[in-house]
Amino acid sequence: xxxxxxxxxxxxxxxxxxxxxxxxxxxxxxxxxxxxxxxxxxxxxxxxxxxxxxxxxxxxxxxxxxxxxxxxxxxxxxxxxxxxxxxxxxxxxxxxxxxxxxxxxxxxxxxxxxxxxxxxxxxxxxxxxxxxxxxxxxxxxxxxxxxxxxxxxxxxxxxxxxxxxxxxxxxxxxxxxxxxxxxxxxxxxxxxxxxxxxxxxxxxxxxxxxxxxxxxxxxxxxxxxxxxxxxxxxxxxxxxxxxxxxxxxxxxxxxxxxxxxxxxxxxxxxxxxxxxxxxxxxxxxxxxxxxxxxxxxxxxxxxxxxxxxxxxxxxxxxxxxxxxxxxxxxxxxxxxxxxxxxxxxx
Numbered sequence: 001x002x003x004x005x006x007x008x009x010x011x012x013x014x015x016x017x018x019x020x021x022x023x024x025x026x027x028x029x030x031x032x033x034x035x036x037x038x039x040x041x042x043x044x045x046x047x048x049x050x051x052x053x054x055x056x057x058x059x060x061x062x063x064x065x066x067x068x069x070x071x072x073x074x075x076x077x078x079x080x081x082x083x084x085x086x087x088x089x090x091x092x093x094x095x096x097x098x099x100x101x102x103x104x105x106x107x108x109x110x111x112x113x114x115x116x117x118x119x120x121x122x123x124x125x126x127x128x129x130x131x132x133x134x135x136x137x138x139x140x141x142x143x144x145x146x147x148x149x150x151x152x153x154x155x156x157x158x159x160x161x162x163x164x165x166x167x168x169x170x171x172x173x174x175x176x177x178x179x180x181x182x183x184x185x186x187x188x189x190x191x192x193x194x195x196x197x198x199x200x201x202x203x204x205x206x207x208x209x210x211x212x213x214x215x216x217x218x219x220x221x222x223x224x225x226x227x228x229x230x231x232x233x234x235x236x237x238x239x240x241x242x243x244x245x246x247x248x249x250x251x252x253x254x255x256x257x258x259x260x261x262x263x264x265x266x267x268x269x270x271x272x273x274x275x276x277x278x279x280x281x282x283x284x285x286x287x288x289x290x291x292x293x294x295x296x297x298x299x300x301x302x303x304x305x306x307x308x309x310x311x312x313x314x315x316x317x318x319x320x321x322x323x324x325x326x327x328x329x330x331x332x333x334x335x336x337x338x339x340x341x342x343x344x345x346x
Contacts, residue, residue, distance in 0.1 A: 029101030031062025082124030114168035201237030226291035261304020
């Protein structure tokens with residue numbers, strides 16, 4: 001599954017390479033969508049990257065295998081499980097910066113097996129924080145989720161907005177966030193929390209709404225979805241990666257929670273219209289009950305207030321939504337075999 005490489009000037013903001021040059025970095029969740037792009041960007045910035053991936057007997061490194069072999073050659077693969085404190089400690093040894101993305105994230109699956117989410121997201125984060133404290137790591141960037149806010153009580157959503165998790169997944173992210181902040185208060189652990197809104201782009205799996213829409217628009221005569229009236233703040237993956245890296249570079253980010261969003265609210269119905277126009281197909285929408293969240297669990301509106309990120313990090317998104325859609329569609333045309341558009345991927 002070949003992928004176009006995001007470079008500075010191609011949607012990924014240029015980074016302060018002097019900060020990253022030779023810096024030993026651990027990336028958890030490196031085999032995932034955002035993690036693989038982050039790993040790639042860190043290598044290009046000159047960091048010495050160790051990628052923490054979950055062990056499997058197939059030596060399958062997930063989306064890391066989509067990056068060019070020359071870049072992957074410079075990545076050290078560390079196999080383990082975030083719920084195992086010994087594995088996490090071993091993975092963190094020798095690293096002075098940890099970018100923690102590893103988590104279970106599919107919300108529908110969290111309704112079925114919430115205990116798995118507590119283990120991966122809460123216990124896994126605890127293990128990262130304990131390892132960082134014991135090893136005197138200089139930076140821990142913990143990845144949160146906009147889902148912790150629940151349906152917006154006010155918009156745009158700033159970092160002071162009340163937390164209102166409406167799914168087991170969101171609840172575990174709140175728990176992990178609060179653990180990270182507690183380590184900052186209790187032990188002066190150098191933690192920053194980055195809270196991306198809805199990241200999208202190449203390599204994202206069909207458990208997310210944009211690849212679900214695109215994969216069906218390219219291959220089916222109907223697009224099956226849940227609610228189409230909900231709104232989200234979509235951020236292209238290169239911009240999200242740039243914000244995460246800036247969080248590690250800026251001392252003032254330590255102890256802070258920082259939203260990464262565009263401040264632009266787009267409905268799922270509007271996403272479908274734009275995708276249909278870009279792929280030049282008129283595909284009707286069918287709302288199916290199995291894709292709907294429980295009524296009290298649906299998050300109706302998410303739109304970020306990005307002012308803190310711009311003021312503190314000097315970060316703002318560079319890739320407009322429609323350009324990001326074009327890039328994602330282009331990639332998915334050549335990678336459709338990695339998806340099963342007729343199956344609801346929870």
